[in-house]
Amino acid sequence: MRSAAVVVTMMLSTAAMAQDGPSKADWDAINVSLKQLKDGRYLDAADILRSLAFDAAGKPKPGIFYSQWREAQTRMTAEPAGPEPQPSDGPEAKAAAERLVAATPRDAIAEIVARAAKTRVVILNENHGLPRDRAFALEVARALRPLGYSLLAAETFWNADDQAPMARLAKDGFPVHSSGHYTQDPVFGDFVRQSLAMGYRPVAYEEMGSGKGLSRAESIARREEAQSSSLAKVLAADPKAKMFVYVGHSHVAEEPIDGSGNAKQSWMAALLKAKTGIDPLTIDQVTLGQSASGYNGLARRVLAAKASGRSVVLFDGDRPMTVGQYAGAVDLQVYHPTTRMVKGRPDWLAAMGRKSMVIPAGFVPQKGERLVQAFIAGESDDAIPVDQVLVQAGKNVPVLLVPGDKPLRLAMQDPASTTP
Known part of the structure; x- marks a missing residue:
């Protein structure tokens, strides 16, 4: 399915978008986020949506912006953003x-x-x-x-x-x-x-x-x-x-x-x-x-x-x-059975033919968070990484889960608002 944001933006006029609640600036922000994602800037795509997805107190605002932020965040962790909700008793x-x-x-x-x-x-x-x-x-x-x-x-x-x-x-x-x-x-x-x-x-x-x-x-x-x-x-x-x-x-x-x-x-x-x-x-x-x-x-x-x-x-x-x-x-x-985390990563990733790879010390940030990516060597610069994970300063460093039979190259992304 194409991004919900793209579908809705195409369906609604500017006036209708404003009447529906979100402003034109909000929709523009979603499209900027999608552009960042298409350019491979995963961290920046999520950060652009963050202010639209949460209120001033940091509480999620239900709707398309929170949904899009969750998807952007999940692409960097392979796990849903936030805990599994409490069961409904309806x-x-x-x-x-x-x-x-x-x-x-x-x-x-x-x-x-x-x-x-x-x-x-x-x-x-x-x-x-x-x-x-x-x-x-x-x-x-x-x-x-x-x-x-x-x-x-x-x-x-x-x-x-x-x-x-x-x-x-x-x-x-x-x-x-x-x-x-x-x-x-x-x-x-x-x-x-x-x-x-x-x-x-x-x-x-x-x-x-x-x-x-x-x-x-x-x-x-x-x-x-x-x-x-x-x-x-x-x-x-x-x-x-x-x-x-x-x-x-x-x-x-x-x-x-x-x-x-x-x-x-x-x-x-x-x-x-x-x-x-x-x-x-x-x-x-x-x-x-x-x-x-x-x-x-x-x-x-x-x-x-x-x-x-x-x-x-x-x-x-x-x-x-x-x-x-x-x-x-x-x-x-x-x-599917409940996911278990092994070395900071979901256990089901191993079934995709993956092996653990320790993230080199030089890729661990001294402050804030960083996205560490593994690409298959020889694929083009616009290829999708084979794995990536968020690494936060001062916290346990997760492993990368990568194919064991292919040469790799590692890359890192810091938010555009910070200096590596």
Whole structure:
């Protein structure tokens, strides 16, 4: 998905933006932040958003600015900014947790492989603020490749008219800052890098119109129609090709789900199914993932004991169990175990084929914080780092987690407001 800030800015006039609350200066700041991010200035991108994301007392201000700041911060740590929220005890949350008490866990990858062999389209979603989802996407890509899956379609890939970004991505074998928005995250970037090395071909399919003047429901409908049509054309052009589609949130729903008011909304997966006659394997890892709202906290507590440190899908007898917003609209829902921190880094990063690398003393700041980055030597200057981490003066120094079989180069970034 393109940055929410970009989408909203394109949809709203200057006058409408001012009437909605945020000023033109606020939106300009978001776009400056996005420009910094596209230039690879991760620290500066987050710092620009900080004043918009928090009030004078340092309390988060819910909304797009805090959401964008969280994403910017998460790109530098591979972990969500802030602690996991307290579980909601509302009726919906309790009902989901009660259903899951009786669920039987099965290994997620094994179940995905068994079902993916019976179709040619697998669709997996993500929470855009959780890099852990992207590490699991790499596990799925690895498991699907021996089944003949060779197309990697990612919502975030930049869908230019001339397809130049995808041509370069396929040629280079690694993402750059113009490949897409979410691929600027090192975890997402390495998921793509490793997938291309396995033989996947990148496919861009995002709708690129502005949707200006449309209602939210109309804008969604237009976007889902464009996405599904693009993917249907790719599948029709090569009837034997098998495709792994990586999306955000609701695009995975293969049945209409609740939309605005009492209306049902059809999303990309449902439209693609109707256009092609292909019944895709749809997998949701958002509902049971670490949430920004805490609505699924009770369910996660129930599942923690069932998972035994592995990613699982839940069954009621021989039938997959799905709960929450996508109940009945996806084939499988994945629960990932709670992250453990090892030497200051999330344990799941190691599953991406990483080894610990001690940060040299000369890269540790004497004051403030610094972003330390590891790049694969030989990749271009605009390549996405394979890993990066924030290092703070006077605190324990985390490790970098990097491939053990590739030469690397290290770099550092200090905030623009400070002198290294």
